[in-house]
Amino acid sequence: MQSGKLSIDPAFVVAPVNRRVFGSFVEHMGRCVYGGLYEPGHPTADEDGLRGDVLELVREMGVTAVRYPGGNFVSGYRWEDGVGPVEDRPTRLDPAWKTIETNAFGLNEFMRWARKADIEPVMAVNLGTRGIAEAVELLEYANHPKGTALSDLRVEHGAPEPHAIRTWCLGNEMDGPWQLGHKTAEEYGRLAAETARAMRQVEPDLELVACGSSGRGMATFGAWEDTVLEHTYELVDHVSAHAYYELDGDDRASFLASSVDMDKFIREVVATADAVGARLKSSKKIMISFDEWNVWYNKALTESGLPTDWTEAPRLSEDAYTVLDAVVVGSLLITLLQHSDRVAIACQAQLVNTIAPIRSEPDGPAWRQSIFHPFALTARHARGQVLDLRVDAPTLTTAKHGEVAVLDAVATHDAETGQLAVFVVNRDPAEAVAFATDLRGFGAATLTEAVLLADDDLFAANTMDEPDRVAPRPHTSAAVDGTTLRAELPPASWSMFRLQLS
Template sequence: MPNAQLTIDPTFTIGAADRRLFGSFVEHMGRCVYGGIYEPGHPDADPRGFRRDVLELTRELGVSVVRYPGGNFVSGYRWEDGVGPVGDRPRRLDLAWKTVETNAFGLDEFMTWAVEAGVEPMMAVNLGTRGVQEACDLLEYANHPGGTQLSDLRRKHGAEDPYGVRLWCLGNELDGPWQVGHKTADEYGRLAAETARAMKMIDPSISLVACGSSNRRMPTFAAWEATVLEHTYEHVDYISAHTYYDPSDGDRASILASAVDMDNFIREVVATADHVAAKQRQKRKLKISFDEWNVWYESRLQADLDRRGWVEAPALIEDDFTAVDAVVVGDLLITLLRHADRVGVACQAQLANVIAPIRTRTGGPAWRQSIFHPFALTARHARGTVLRTEPVGPTYETKRYGEVPVLDTVAVHDEETGELAVFAVNRGPNELPVDLDLRGLPGLRAVEHVTLAAGADPAATNTEAEPTRVTPRQLTTPTPDGGRCSVALPACSWNLLRFAPQS
């Protein structure tokens, strides 16, 4: 295979690597909450029932923001059920995931957990079965200092200070026929605009996310965004995007190119938002909240739902992620960074057990899935300004996306430290030599080359018995000579190349 070429120059900037791009998602689904982040009686649980091992892994993962409580769950959720004395909380049927919700964990517990985890909370309001008043009530309970019924109720429940939630989602996936309270674009757009106006009367400092399409394959995609934004553009700060990539069909060449689809998805949502902005003479550029994304063996979901009745916190879509899946996740992170000028928030779904980087056994240990590693390393080292990279190299053919590049890259330059992080994915089945031109950043030395390669054992997974089977390894990278060097990217691999000023 011929060498690929990559030139990196600090002149060609995209935008800041916003910490909110490294978000996660906690939904009342399966064992994400119960048996995941929260398990009273577990040997490693703290007095509030939070699993310390999961908290430690969440911090190691580098999660910045966590979206809660859904997801599909939120479209039938009554937030009042999850506050106050646990013994007084009602048990409810959750229609989204066909489970019994005990409400032992709710808003008050989540906010306490978020502080412990060191993450920013991102709350979703129910615009499926509820509306403007309930959203305002929740905001008043969460953010108003005191002196009103709901803010004083929060204080009575033990939270003297406001929670100060800054990010709010105006519902979830209301375009989907599966959603409780499914609406047309006009119905949702009008409700979202009314809710946004009212919520900003209570707290003008908050940022709001309008629901975009549930995925790019929806028949109403783009038309939904255009109609919703016609109603809401002046009132919201983000439009959401959701996508999952299913490797179940075994088409490895296509699944490795999933980021091509995400890239096109982002460009199309941006184009639609800018079209509405032009029509309305809006000067402000709306950003995307990509608040659900991941690899997901989605074809297995219906069987999970069909084989049981109404139970509490069943094991649901607890996918075992392979080494190939980790390479795909690393590539999706590259794409999000490459659009840092227009993607302001991103949340990998979900945090624990449910298509998650962290797995647990109830009563037992927690471990890192393969996809944990590219996320943690990207979150740790993507600090500073994202630089535009235009790699030149070979291509290959896929069934889903046609001809795609073998090499995908992005670079992030930390102006304060002078460090450069290059993230690169080799989608091909063979080692790929890459010639790096770093003359725009003279005086750099190589710090490390970290790779997670799936070429030798693509189906390998991390399990309770073998929790470190898929982990990154170190390779050697030569220090640039005259601003140039060559690196070899292993077959089917995600890579981090780090450079720093010579001391």
């Protein structure tokens, strides 16, 4: 059997755990909103039409922040359509996903849901078909207490208290030719800068996110960030990054090493941002909002591509996630935590039904997909400081990423509670790894929980009929031997170990 070890010491720290790394994404796409969050008449629906079973799973998952309302959808969205009496709201075409938008769910409904879910809203503004004036008007409607036309309109609409939204995304994927209102980096950089200035004149202490590249493989990647940040560096706090991964054929080794690509993406964006900062002689550091990431297979949306008819809330990209997908999601979370010094926000896309960890059926149940579990456990137990650990493990040859270590890992240490959490992925699709971690730097340690996500059938998935087919189980091989944590990591597996330190 292969063997690998981690070197961990409480003195070597990356940064505090950013709780907003455990964010998610709600877009008016497919059944994420309608039939997902919102389904009046469902047996669990509350007085606002919000599904109680989905809310319960969102809370269990530990989601801390949610980006809304898009996504590609936002680049053609008129926010005014989604406020006021529902019976007076217009029905519109949504060109992004070729669907009909009823606008029965809008800003105020989302904010009521956000309060019930106990999450922080991250609001996106339309810089595709709209611009500065509409962004400032939305800000006034959402955040100003009262006494102006738009803030008083919000009060009239049943939201007497301001929504106090602090974090705003300046558009979505404006580098993408598929985006309504697609712009060059120069065009978008100037628009984002002027929008940021205008919004800060209303509320100076907002957190603003400029659009970075919508993928590391974009032809404009790097040059886009350089130009956009040249215009916006002192006006924004974050630059966005988006990445989706999938199994290509049967290349399991490359898929399991997807986090290598995410790691390079983060490092390259940081390097570009810091180069702009140096050129501008700025002491400020731009952080990354990795506000779209996940495993995504059905990018064609349906078996035949985009919907051929304009329909309401069709089933789009409702991927059924497997054990293999869950291991990759666990590994991507490890990478986001490893970069806690620069990744301030991350949003798994999306939350319900559409490329989502939670699935639901109309008038029926909601259930956890396989990828729900590594997210929920990491969000629950990654606390305190992210430690700067070292991995000593054999390597594996992959077609896409070259030589990669078979182990991917991160550890967090909460000095107040004495909790140490270690998250490890075995990327090898065929061989187990004998794993060891020296705990001498922490003193005496007791193993309080060891959890494993693995299966002989890597393509097993949860369904409505078998909602718990894939679930974490006790890691029976795990034990603390003196000052060493040991365990056997099966092929293609995700593991979590929690220890109590004295």
